[in-house]
Amino acid sequence: MNERYDFKEIEAKWQARWAAENLYKTPDFSDRPKYYCLEMFPYPSGKLHMGHVRNYSIGDVVARFKTMQGYHVLHPMGWDAFGLPAENAAIKHGNIHPADWTMDNIRTMRAQLKQLGISYDWDREVATCHPGYYKWTQWLFLQLYHKGLAYKKKAAVNWCPSCATVLANEQVKEGACERCKTPVEKRELEQWFFKITAYAERLLKDLELLKGWPEKVKIMQENWIGRSEGAEIRFKVADMDEEIVVFTTRPDTVFGVTYMVLAPEHPLVEKLVEGKPQAEAVRDFVRRVRNLNEIARTATDVEKEGLFTGAYCINPLNGERVPILVANYVLLEYGTGAVMGVPAHDQRDFEFARKYNLPIRVVIQPPGEELDPQTMTEAYAGDGVMVNSGQFNGLPKDEGIRAVIAYLEEKGLGRGQVNYRLRDWLISRQRYWGAPIPIIYCDKCGIVPVPEEDLPVLLPRDVEFKPTGQSPLADCPEFVNTTCPRCGGPARRETDTMDTFMCSSWYYYRYTSPREDKQPWDRARVDYWLPVDQYIGGVEHAILHLLYSRFFTKVLYDLGLVGIQEPFTNLLTQGMVLKDGAKMSKSRGNVVSPEEIVAKYGADTARLFILFAAPPERDLEWSDQGVEGCYRFLNRVWRLVASVAGGLLEAPPKPAGKLVGVNRQMHRLTHLTIKKVTEDIGSRFNFNTAVSAIMELVNALYQYKEVPETDRDPAVLREGIEHLLILLAPFAPHITEELWESIGHRESIHRQPWPAYDPGAIVEDEITIVVQINGRVRERVLVPAGITPAQMQEVVLAQPRVQKLVEGKQIVKVIPVPGKLVNIVVK
Numbered sequence: 104m105n106e107r108y109d110f111k112e113i114e115a116k117w118q119a120r121w122a123a124e125n126l127y128k129t130p131d132f133s134d135r136p137k138y139y140c141l142e143m144f145p146y147p148s149g150k151l152h153m154g155h156v157r158n159y160s161i162g163d164v165v166a167r168f169k170t171m172q173g174y175h176v177l178h179p180m181g182w183d184a185f186g187l188p189a190e191n192a193a194i195k196h197g198n199i200h201p202a203d204w205t206m207d208n209i210r211t212m213r214a215q216l217k218q219l220g221i222s223y224d225w226d227r228e229v230a231t232c233h234p235g236y237y238k239w240t241q242w243l244f245l246q247l248y249h250k251g252l253a254y255k256k257k258a259a260v261n262w263c264p265s266c267a268t269v270l271a272n273e274q275v276k277e278g279a280c281e282r283c284k285t286p287v288e289k290r291e292l293e294q295w296f297f298k299i300t301a302y303a304e305r306l307l308k309d310l311e312l313l314k315g316w317p318e319k320v321k322i323m324q325e326n327w328i329g330r331s332e333g334a335e336i337r338f339k340v341a342d343m344d345e346e347i348v349v350f351t352t353r354p355d356t357v358f359g360v361t362y363m364v365l366a367p368e369h370p371l372v373e374k375l376v377e378g379k380p381q382a383e384a385v386r387d388f389v390r391r392v393r394n395l396n397e398i399a400r401t402a403t404d405v406e407k408e409g410l411f412t413g414a415y416c417i418n419p420l421n422g423e424r425v426p427i428l429v430a431n432y433v434l435l436e437y438g439t440g441a442v443m444g445v446p447a448h449d450q451r452d453f454e455f456a457r458k459y460n461l462p463i464r465v466v467i468q469p470p471g472e473e474l475d476p477q478t479m480t481e482a483y484a485g486d487g488v489m490v491n492s493g494q495f496n497g498l499p500k501d502e503g504i505r506a507v508i509a510y511l512e513e514k515g516l517g518r519g520q521v522n523y524r525l526r527d528w529l530i531s532r533q534r535y536w537g538a539p540i541p542i543i544y545c546d547k548c549g550i551v552p553v554p555e556e557d558l559p560v561l562l563p564r565d566v567e568f569k570p571t572g573q574s575p576l577a578d579c580p581e582f583v584n585t586t587c588p589r590c591g592g593p594a595r596r597e598t599d600t601m602d603t604f605m606c607s608s609w610y611y612y613r614y615t616s617p618r619e620d621k622q623p624w625d626r627a628r629v630d631y632w633l634p635v636d637q638y639i640g641g642v643e644h645a646i647l648h649l650l651y652s653r654f655f656t657k658v659l660y661d662l663g664l665v666g667i668q669e670p671f672t673n674l675l676t677q678g679m680v681l682k683d684g685a686k687m688s689k690s691r692g693n694v695v696s697p698e699e700i701v702a703k704y705g706a707d708t709a710r711l712f713i714l715f716a717a718p719p720e721r722d723l724e725w726s727d728q729g730v731e732g733c734y735r736f737l738n739r740v741w742r743l744v745a746s747v748a749g750g751l752l753e754a755p756p757k758p759a760g761k762l763v764g765v766n767r768q769m770h771r772l773t774h775l776t777i778k779k780v781t782e783d784i785g786s787r788f789n790f791n792t793a794v795s796a797i798m799e800l801v802n803a804l805y806q807y808k809e810v811p812e813t814d815r816d817p818a819v820l821r822e823g824i825e826h827l828l829i830l831l832a833p834f835a836p837h838i839t840e841e842l843w844e845s846i847g848h849r850e851s852i853h854r855q856p857w858p859a860y861d862p863g864a865i866v867e868d869e870i871t872i873v874v875q876i877n878g879r880v881r882e883r884v885l886v887p888a889g890i891t892p893a894q895m896q897e898v899v900l901a902q903p904r905v906q907k908l909v910e911g912k913q914i915v916k917v918i919p920v921p922g923k924l925v926n927i928v929v930k
Contacts, residue, residue: 104748104845108741110705114837118217126851129224131615131628133175139632140166141611143640143648144181147208147230148188151215153680153687153713153725154641156697160710161677161719161790162639163221167833168784170222171857177632178222179614181229182209185237185603187266187282190536193568200564201536205232215697219706220836222853227617231606236613237538238559239623240606243655244541245552246662252298253530255550259368259393259435260529262290267572269294271529271602272436274647289393295540295599297528299654303328304521305668306653315673317720320645327646329524334508336443336517338363338416341424345371347416350438350522353448354511355503358492359466361456362444363416363427364409367392368435372412375427379413385429392431400431407432407455419516420507421493430455436526446482447474453482466491467500528651530602535566535575537600545587545594554588560596574598607648608655611635611670626664635671642676649674675788678722680713687725695725707835708734714834715794736798737838740831743804744824744842751824752847754817766816767868769807773823774864776800780830781857790834797830826858873924874899881908892919899925 121127142162145155166178182205189201209230216223229236247253261270265285269292274281299306307328310321333352340346347363365372367389376382388410392400409430416425425443432451433442446456446463456463463476467487474483489495489503498506511517531540539560541553553560563582566575576582576598587594615628640648649671656670679686682693700709712733717723762770776796783793804823807815824846832839832852843852867888872895874882882905886898896917899905905927912929919925 104745106742106745108738108838110707110737110838113841114218114220114706117837117840118220121220121851122217124851126853127178127222127224128226129175129177129179132631135173135175137177137632138166138169138174138637139177139611139635140169140637141177141179141614141635141639143638143644144183144607144610145212146186146188147182147184147205147212149208149211151212151697153695153697156219156709157677157680157713157719157723158639158641159216159219159221160713161675161788162637163219163710163836164714164784164790164833165637165639165788166222167836167853168857170853171829171833171855172785173856177227177614178224179227179229179617180216180221180223180225181227181610181614182212182231183603183607183610184209184230184232185537185600185606187268187534187536190534190568191266201568202232202564205230205536218701219697219710222836227614229610229613229617231538231603231610232536234559234561235618235620237606239613240538240601240609241541241553241558241560242555242623243609244538244601244605245555246664247297247658248542248552250658250662252301252658253295254298255293255295257291257293258296258529259289260292260294262288262292264288266534268533269529269531271604271647272526289395292531294529294531295542295597297530297654299528299651300523300525302654302657303330303523303525305657306525306650309653309657309669312669313671313674316671317642317674317676320642320649320674320676323645324650327525327650331522331524333504333520333522334511334517335439335520336419336511338419338425338443340371340375340427341415341417343374343414345374347371347427347441348439349441349443350520351443353445353504354507354517355489355492355495355498355500356445356448356466357418357420357443357507358489358495359445359447359464360418360423360425360443361446361462361464363425364430364433364442364444364455365412365427366433366435366440367429367431369429369440372429375412375414381411381413385410385412388429392429395431400434405432407451407458409455409459419511419514426461428459437524438522447476447479448482448484450482450484453479464491528602528604528654530605531599532602533572533574533599535562535568535600537603538606539576540597540599540601542597543585543587543594544597545590545592547592548587548589548594551587551589551594557588574600576600604647604651608651609659611652612659612665623664630666633665634667634669637673637675638671639675639677641679645676675719677719678717680723680725682725684724700730704730704734705737705837707737707838711737711794711834714790716791718791719788736801737835739805740801740827741838741842743801743808744828744846747808747820747824748842748846751821754821756818756825757822758816758818762816762819765807765810765814766819769803769819769823770816771864771867772800772803773819773826774860776830777826777858777860778865781860784833793830794834797827797834800827800830828852829855829858870922872899872922874902874905875924875926876905876908877928878926881905890922892921895919895921895925899927 142158166176170176184205189205192199192204193201261275263270263280263285265283275287279286307330331352334354335350338347376385409428412427414427416427418425444452446452447465448467465474465476468490469485469487486500489498495503508519541560543551545551563579566579568575583595585594585596612624612629615632616624619625652670657668659665660668685691687694712730716729779796780793783789828839828843840852869885870888871883871885873880896919909929915928915930917927
């Protein structure tokens with residue numbers, strides 16, 4: 104056996120052998136219990152970064168561990184391959200086609216993943232840009248369309264001028280494009296939407312089913328869905344045959360309405376100002392505000408602006424004429440685009456009313472106080488009783504809410520209503536590199552879905568890439584011009600492509616049947632493998648990808664295409680990899696290349712460090728010294744096994760008979776380590792503490808190896824070495840495979856059963872108990888494990904030092920705490 108740890112030779116050898124032997128190929132079915140382990144698939148950007156290494160190393164430990172535990176494990180990999188960067192590269196460089204750029208990057212990243220030794224079944228690899236995949240993305244679009252869940256409408260949408268495309272609400276972060284950070288504008292465009300709002304209540308309620316998800320992720324989804332209970336109230340517009348519908352969670356305050364506010368985009372605004380003296384001023388205000396992004400309009404520190412329209416509405420409960428204004432802080436997309444102003448009981452309304460000298464009327468008085476609108480410095484939003492509210496005076500707030508809703512419904516003035524913050528999913532993108540939307544427009548037949556037998560609608564290769572604000576497909580007559588499948592007349596294809604989140608909302612189903620060409624997946628295989636048992640990825644996907652995937656699964660369930668209602672049973676969201684306290688990025692110049700680390704230290708060192716440096720859910724601070732330390736540790740493992748490899752298998756596989764002394768201690772530590780590592784991986788994902796326990800085992804084995812051979816049990820040494828390698832194998836697969844072979848084993852270490860600890864082996868022979876006198880610790884005594892309280896008392900009182908400490912004093916009582924301490928009370 105080579106005395107030196109040559110990681111380059113070892114890792115190349117075993118990667119080639121694993122591939123030749125199809126070690127990680129997964130049959131579709133098995134009698135063993137199944138386990139679907141999945142990391143979020145990457146966008147093929149060209150190079151892996153350390154965040155990727157962390158994500159995939161975590162998944163690989165879980166997959167290898169579960170395989171060794173006897174599970175039939177599915178561990179696939181693919182590529183979220185559509186998206187703007189490929190198209191932007193084509194625009195920037197001119198001679199690079201997005202398809203070529205993407206496939207080159209896939210080849211590079213696939214080689215890097217294989218270099219890391221990740222146990223993927225590469226026969227199941229998928230790429231969402233392949234026609235064999237996006238054919239079924241288009242097919243799924245049609246299923247939603249036929250179910251009434253895909254529709255087209257003109258809407259004010261988020262427009263990124265840099266990316267020249269529409270963004271879903273979820274892709275706008277603090278008023279800017281999530282990808283390029285450019286401030287987002289509003290535009291009116293005809294767009295395709297998925298009706299995710301139809302599933303809002305189920306998406307919210309079924310969060311209760313996700314016991315294996317981090318609480319913070321469930322809270323993020325709950326807040327995004329944003330359920331609120333209240334009432335929908337109709338205010339008639341004075342002197343017009345129109346009405347304004349508002350949603351409020353506080354119908355008990357309706358008597359306190361002193362003004363009405365509309366969003367500038369509200370369709371009634373133009374009608375209200377027509378012929379009024381302030382019409383042009385309102386129109387100018389509307390044009391200015393509509394170009395501002397949502398954050399600029401709704402942030403708490405942004406000044407609230409408004410204009411009177413010249414029109415009034417009628418409060419349906421007291422008949423008062425209420426002035427109607429337009430304001431920058433009201434958004435058409437939220438609620439009904441209209442807000443009733445109750446300044447005494449809403450802080451935003453209060454500030455607006457003070458600024459524009461609008462009336463403030465108290466209609467909820469707090470217990471034991473009497474609010475005066477003239478002296479109020481802020482709105483009161485707490486509990487109390489209704490006042491200045493006609494027949495409802497004296498009702499507590501909650502009772503008042505119910506009573507007002509009942510009255511509204513009885514009189515036909517409104518109704519109880521549940522609203523959601525969630526908006527329908529905007530899927531249209533005005534770009535080329537995405538799945539074409541399978542819709543045809545015919546002047547005679549209108550909107551016509553592409554027949555399923557005509558799928559896929561292929562992306563043409565020859566297009567001109569220029570960011571014009573419309574898809575390059577629109578300038579490709581060979582693509583646009585087609586025949587109506589209904590009437591046979593001339594027709595036009597939809598030129599928008601689908602949001603790439605559409606592709607990633609169902610890819611985990613495709614892994615079960617990656618080469619199926621007659622249907623998106625084989626139902627028997629989906630029923631066998633789904634749901635995913637363990638999903639692993641960044642918390643940044645908590646809202647977009649995870650919410651969309653949950654929505655898709657519920658739709659597929661309703662369509663009878665799958666038998667589950669939630670796609671991911673357990674979720675692990677790993678933290679970021681930081682350097683110098685900041686997230687690694689090229690712009691900061693703090694990127695550490697995985698290729699450099701693998702070239703200098705090997706894949707096993709890179710994996711071990713990224714798993715050992717921090718718990719997976721926390722951010723990890725990169726440390727060159729930490730990498731060096733992990734490399735030195737693997738060298739120690741190598742030298743340890745090399746020093747005892749010869750003849751190790753000649754010893755019995757496990758000790759027989761009663762062990763004593765150092766043999767007993769070594770045997771006990773081996774089984775304690777098995778217990779610790781098993782629990783840390785299987786129950787807590789505490790990979791860092793599992794590695795730490797393995798390191799302690801290595802230290803103990805070095806000490807045990809120095810015990811004279813006459814006092815050392817060879818079976819204990821063999822047991823310790825073999826279990827060390829098996830416990831380390833999921834973390835460092837190459838070195839453990841090589842060492843396993845070097846001690847004489849012929850079958851892969853990754854096909855060995857995971858060891859079970861012996862409860863009898865970890866029982867302590869002796870324990871240390873504390874002796875207290877009047878509550879102060881005065882002595883520690885070694886006693887046999889399992890000793891009774893009475894025996895503890897007897898042993899402690901017989902100790903010479905204890906006898907000296909209580910000499911001349913009266914022992915009032917002795918209090919033994921089993922297995923821990925004896926407290927002697929004296930006076």
